[in-house]
Amino acid sequence: xxxxxxxxxxRRLKSPRGAETRPTSDKVKxxxxxxxxxxxxDARVLDLFAGTGAxxxxxxxxxxxRVDFVESDKATAxxxxxxxxxxxxxxxxxxxxxxxxxxxxxxxxPYDLVFADPPYHTWQLxxxxxxxxQGDIITPDGVLVVEHFRKASIPNEIGxxxxxxxYYYGDTVLTLYRKRAG
Numbered sequence: 001x002x003x004x005x006x007x008x009x010x011r012r013l014k015s016p017r018g019a020e021t022r023p024t025s026d027k028v029k030x031x032x033x034x035x036x037x038x039x040x041x042d043a044r045v046l047d048l049f050a051g052t053g054a055x056x057x058x059x060x061x062x063x064x065x066r067v068d069f070v071e072s073d074k075a076t077a078x079x080x081x082x083x084x085x086x087x088x089x090x091x092x093x094x095x096x097x098x099x100x101x102x103x104x105x106x107x108x109x110p111y112d113l114v115f116a117d118p119p120y121h122t123w124q125l126x127x128x129x130x131x132x133x134q135g136d137i138i139t140p141d142g143v144l145v146v147e148h149f150r151k152a153s154i155p156n157e158i159g160x161x162x163x164x165x166x167y168y169y170g171d172t173v174l175t176l177y178r179k180r181a182g
Contacts, residue, residue, distance in 0.1 A: 011061075
């Protein structure tokens, strides 16, 4: 696993052993940032279920102003901290070792980009989407990117957010949400 572009391009990222963490493939990661384009530059970003931090670190490498990483597993959060240090991004990032749902309840300022990649084959996606649709988690022009399993059923609307497009990569789907106009 590596950083694809930007100031940390080519930097290898550590990942935990075993199958508990499912890192986003380079192909899917490249697709995310191709879809988002310059929207990443100077953005305030939230990386939920961050794992090793690959998505948020890629955003920082491509010019995001700040990234909050949320990862509940201690061993994985430790690897995330090592990856941030290896890339030199500690100043523009904060790692929160807590449950994603608890973190969402304490957000004080909305994000321009939110990445959510809960574990496949769990109840968490079904609970996460309504939580993301509450309050002001995303700025009016912000984007929510949900990475999920192809067979997962997700709604077209969650609170003020609506699905604008889905992209398919094998068993992985990226669904983009934006706030409805008006």
